[in-house]
Amino acid sequence: MKKLKFDLLFAAALMLGGGLAVAHSATTVANTVFYNDAAEGQPEHWQPVPSGRTVSCDENPDNECTQTRNESGIVISSQAGDASLL
Secondary structure (H helix, E strand, O other): OHHHHHHHHHHHHHHHHHHHHHHHHHHOOOOEEEEEOOOOOOOOOEEEOOOOOOEEEOOOOOOEEEEEEOOOOOEEEEEEOOEEEO
């Protein structure tokens, strides 16, 4: 009987912890990183960075490379250079 009670308490605690983790992840803000895939001298063309990829920016002060935007689409940071996907 004691073992069954312990197992039920453990299962309840595990479910509560999982529920709290899911609730917390639903409220976290996800910023999105965009990169400019336009050639130098062309109008900017912003694309989201594909999942699992990263962007490298070379030193070109005349071109925008990346932008990080919040959930409202407002730019919160940017970096200059020419972008290339890695």
